[in-house]
Amino acid sequence: MVQEELMGTRAAVNGWFTMDDAPPRLIGTQCLSCDSYYFPPQITSCHNPNCTTDAFKHVELSRRGRLWSYTNACYQPPPPFISPTETFQPFAIAAVELDREKMVILGQVTHSVEVEQLHVGMEMELIVETLFEDDDGPVVVYKWAPIPEKP
């Protein structure tokens, strides 16, 4: 998605991903004491049982990772899911492992990619795309997209 299209759009959730001119990044937090990363961002009580800190910094997470697993939704999920199209279209969901952060993060897959085009281990990249539209226009969310592989 071209970044100009993001101007004036609203995020489906606040503070989980960047929406500036640069390529989108997930926003996580990192414990200042034990270095553990968190997504979605959390700023209270590090989950490491050997760490008692409450001090975190916000960090942008790696834009790219490897596909850990994937699936799709062939039937419309129940509310609060909102279908972006009048007739429900199946969409894929990816679990992507980030090398630096050593964690796996779930996201929808860009609407243009079907499950048959995915395989475990392929490189994926973060994008921002429409989740649904309401009376005030599009509402966007982070998604994963495969990076075209070199021949």
Added chain:
Amino acid sequence: MNRDVAIVGVGMHPWGKWGRNFVEYGVAAARAALKDANLTWPDVQFVAGGETIRNGYPGYVAGASISRALGWSGAQIASCYGACATGGQAIATARAHILAGLCDVALVVGADAAPKGFFAPQSGERPDDPDWLRFRLLGATNPTYFALSARRRMAMYGSTANDFAAVKTKNAKHGLHNPNARFRKLYTIEDVTNSPMVADPLRLLDICATSDGGAALVLTSMAYARKHTAAPIRLSAAATVTPVFPSADIEMPEFATDSWVSSPRPDPSFRSSIAQAAYQQAGLGPTDIDLAEVYDLSTALELDWYEHIGLCQAGDAESLLRAGDTSIGGRIPVNPSGGLACFGEAVPAQAIAQACELTWQIRGQAQQRQVDDARVGIAVNQGLFGHASSIIIQK
């Protein structure tokens, strides 16, 4: 130290979509368990009820709702919630009361009336609740998580859709004559692989349904049981462990795993730690087990459980299944009841139903689905938000 308590009565209300109040199923199961125990309701000193979150306030206080329906008798009470492990928590709570000497006779009961289709989060705008957010932002239903785990298994171990389907055909055969099962029908591999895709690679017949049902146990101290029966069945473990940080599995309803930057991923994994805790409590190991009831939310997940309860090494579950080892008549039958494949999930009753099945099997009362020489059984399950339970029952 011996930590056995006795199972002196078991009872169930058949699983189905009956469209009635959950309390009715709980009362029917409780009465059946008390009759089986040759005890009466006023004999019960402690009630552990499994909560249901889909039936309003009476569901949150299920122990009280069912006790009131049976007639207030002054018994002490607890209502427990642990998602799919709710029944396991109720069992563990009742067992602890008996072992602490706080009561001699306890009733464990759970019942549910489930809606049709996908489980959905509680209603209203609740953007601070990850269970609400996963539906809004990801469209991730429960089968989404089952499917991610199934696809990962295929990539790691080369499992096929036919392997998954073979779990369903096995369990369908097991449950065919189970009077408490909801689905009593044989299926072929093709029936499963031709059923509609729900969450790739899982199809409709790979995924458990949601059901109405009720199950109950009467637990007593060993001393009390010996006065009433010559050979009481023993509950030797009831483990309800939580994960260890950093949890590296994507668990419902989370958006991400923990980060394993600061500490290595735990070994054993969470799912393996559940059965290990039960083995440790009972002083037994996987080679002592004659049969198992595992939580087959999906066909693929049943294969994961073979490994997590120690029946084989990681990646070998398909070999066990194909060799017929986990069928009735095989070396270590798994889900002789028919499992969730034949029952569908009645959340707060399910772990209690597993205990009922193990008890019937070990007593030799399982009729057409009887496992030969069943002496020791394990049941294991896992629920969202880090819940799990495992029990071991023996002669």
